Amino acid sequence: MTSPADRPAVQAAAPRVAVLGGGIVGLASAWALARAGCRVEVFDDDPGGGASFAAAGMIAPTSEAAFGQEHLLAAGLASARLWPDFARDLEHCTGASVALQSTGTLLVASDHDDAAVVQRHTMLLDRLGLASQRLGTRAARRLEPALSPRLCAGVLLRDEHSVDPRRVVRLLLAALGSLGVQVRPTRARPLLAAARCVGVVTEPGPGRPVERVEADAVVVASGWSARDVVLPGLDLRRAVRPLKGQILRLRGEPGLLTRTVRATVHGDEVYLVPRPDGEVVVGATSEDVGVDTRVTAGGVHELLRSAVAVVPEVAELELVEATARLRPATVDNLPLVGATGTPGLLVAVGHGRDGILLTPLTAQVMTAAVLDAPAPRHAESLDPQRFAAERSPM
Template sequence: MNIVIAGGGVIGLATAWRAQLRGAAVTVIDPAPASKASHVSAGMLPPGNEQLYGQKDLLRLYMASRELYPSFVAELEEFAPAGYRRDGVLDAAFDEDALYTLDHQQAFQESQGVRAERLGPEECAKLQPAFAPALGGLLSPDDGAVDPRVLTAALRTAIESLGGTIVRRRVTRIDGHAAVLDDGDTVPFDRLVLAAGCWTHRIEGLADGAVPEIRPVKGQILRLHSNPPLLNLTARALSRGSSLYLVPRLDGELVVGATYEERGYDETVTAEGTRDLLTRVAEVVPGAGDLRFAEMNASLRPGSPDDLPVIGPTTVPDVYMAAGHFRMGVQLTPVTAEAMAAYLDDTEPPAHALPFTPLRFT
């Protein structure tokens, strides 16, 4: 089976690797693999978020991916380090409304069998000394984060080690069972996976309505650096009805995010976005002002028409789709890759993936 994957972000790369493990010959086509949303993402792997409330199907998919992550990473690390940490996530409340949010979050986690430990102000200060005084917290000791830049590098290493090909071009059009590239070359396929994020629906040559529009949602993310690391573990700071996530790396990097902007295909880093994140992080981490400014990035999250992932076969024979993961691409990578590998070799996909096919839009 000759599989072509149009798009080399974390979803496309993971799908390629899992398909290879099932015996497929794989070609990934992307002008700059893992340089868009995957490159900018903080990689937080929390026990849940507000997107899951009231979304039964998405919740099942999310929890299945959470369960898969340790084994997914263990297999991948036979090829290269994956940047995975499972040393806890702290949700810290900085006002009374946030304390109520913690009550809701704790009840939600416990309903899913996810461990959660409620912390008082002193316990929060002991666990995360760099924080401003918090009113309370919720520790999820079995969760953590992954560095998407390390993860995607490991996936590229695995793909190439298994004989796969990564072509640094862009798929512009589909012509029968061939992908037409931006330089005019064609790459034949038995099956094709469209995984180009918010550019997926711009690939031409498919019947109208076969691929739903994947809209771009801009997010700006700040990277600071210190030595030693300022924070001990991944955290979300809750205040004034919003959540600021802070993801430390072992090398001293601190990833802070993120803004949420409906701005089309604008990837501009703005002064307003930078100021907003710097102000918010200084409120909860007073020492952040002394950290070295490393990067400010913007990326385009891929949002489907119903803001849910699009995973599985389209109405076009032998053309599949893996896109539209919105703010949960990294979290849903293992389960998406497993489902897509099953679709591609004609085995039964997991039941929790079935509600997310592109066919729901036709």
């Protein structure tokens, strides 16, 4: 647990920072800023209730690698390397375990066409110099005996992790509490005056009047809804869009699987992420349907059908939860993290499918941007200015 001696000394001149959004990105940025000595307040009427609530928690830059996405891959690899220290610091600060799982990812395929997809991915990893280990079906089943004997192809990616994002959010809230950072249960928007950001204006609520809160820096970390924040010079509506994901939580005895399994099943992608307590997360749909968080029969059916084809025993697990949330996607699949061009106003939005993976790197980049310190590597590719209103996207 954080003792008073561990707490950063907050100087009277320390910057006051308002963070709009208490998802994993906003909370981790707030925590990093508070540890760097800033006076931080977070604003969110439902902290942890957005995309971070749904996320499976794969920290999986190599399984997510795709042609033409080299910047995202480089940022993802860098952030994955930061995760063990990030988890350790959070454990030190809260006295609770993050339960980071570092057992890797197994890629499998259900027929020969699917095997070709897995093979193409492995060739891409080879070309990028990223380690993968090809396994026969038998070797894959020796690692994970619950896999269906009908699968073909197996590839082991050893350097990937997973984590329960809900647990991380809980611990970040506890860590912020121990540093005296308030999370105020209200939404807010940036307050601009004379072409700079001078604080935030809270949304009115029952018995809660509008309030103006001064800040030296405001960080917009409000996930997909950042697209509704009107900023001078930065076109967030063009940059960010909601991308629906449906996901299931199942429960059985611990040990059905020991690592994340990602499969291509007759052309459909599915993943199964096991937790140490017996939970198995099955995800996820990817639907470009605007602002819609309904769980549909078709979405649940599709996920369960694919998951049972990969691990037949999934049919025996208890279906505990079906959830849908909106990923904050961007047109170039990279988040926007850093200064906006309006003094005092920064953004950390647009983390798409990879917000859990990219959290530690985002918190570092954001801290450097607020304190005007040298930017960490990879910060340049996340620069929000690529969506400056008068410029075209990359």
